[in-house]
Amino acid sequence: MRLVPRGRGSADPNLRDRLYELLEHDPLAYSIGSRFIQVIISVIVLDVVAMILASVPELDARFDTLFSAVAVLAVIVFALEYLARLWTVAGHTQRNGSALSDRLSYAFSALGIIDLMAFLPAAIVLATGRHATLAGLGVLPFFKLIRYSPAMRSLLAAIHAERRALIGCIVILIGVVLTFASLLYAIERDVQPSKLGTIPDAMWWAIVTLGTVGYGDVVPVTPLGKFISVFAIISGFAMIALPVAIISTAFAEEVRRRDFVVTWGMLARVPLFSHLSAAEIADIMRLLRARTIEQGEILVRRGDAASSMYFITAGEVEITLPSQQVRLADGTFFGEIALLHKTKRSGTVTATRKTRLLVLDAQDFHALIERMPTLAAHVHQTAKARLEETGDLAAAELAQAERDDTDR
């Protein structure tokens, strides 16, 4: 089995500049590469874990120097990252904005504030020597993961998309809390003045009961109070179920949608597109669909009729040809031979692991290679080399010539 070298997995630098002509993205990720981003994620995790452990007095006493070293390292890394972002963001956030306005718009964006808060309070605490406060700040860097975690972004997007329904739930919840709190206050304020003597006290009981938590610090003692509590408990299930159902449905929908959205990041992983202009990339982007296939899934079978070609943005496939097996990794493409020569599939393509693909339908493929000669030449060249390698070139050319004759 032969392993075809990986395509340039990370973004091509020439393509990067053109991408940013049209896209607000993460310039830092493209400028310094995904390795650096992995380092930042590791430091976030290390810092959060160290700060959590530092809040345990016995551990803090034992590993004080280690925890302080992690805090200092995190402050340095996050501060450098912040400065690098301020530097690289110029020219990317606003199409016609000055470098200063781009930097200011990053600094005052939600992500900019999160990036700043990840190190500034910790730096001040370290500088003033109030070490004990450090542990309480451990949660701040965690929010930086929003930028790097697609799942977190999907969850925030789901909450944002359903904000009206969720606000509706909160309004209903407030109404129900007030109703039950007023009822229990009226029934038990004289029996338990210390626990239910005010409406706010009764609201605490209502929230704990409706939230299905039930601390048990305030419990009704009269038969009528208990009777009302039964309804509060049952209403609590509905109160919890409603927002949970709204968020989980929206979250599932968001994750499903992400799977079908073609992003610039995906295109940037395919070197074939690196010589294209921003306008051409935008053109192609409209034609591509994203698809994920699981390990072991067969996408294309030898001898089948062809309807699309594929670009691998992440993962790997194995092509089983009559004489050999070939593996293609991210950045490469397949399925072009049958489309170009109007033949059946020359091999069977199976995913060796979970693989993300961009799919280009046959009709769009033909329109595209007519419009983009450089892209066409590259695809032709690759197909020719592959056919030569498997010894199928002559047969493919003969079949095509026959078909061209019939078409004429």
Ligand SMILES: Nc1ncnc2c1ncn2[C@@H]1O[C@@H]2COP(=O)(O)O[C@H]2[C@H]1O
């Ligand atoms: N020798 C090869 N090396 C790499 N890929 C190949 C080779 N032969 C065929 N393929 C790919 O496997 C695909 C199977 O479907 P197609 O014939 O449409 O297009 C084929 C090529 O994209």
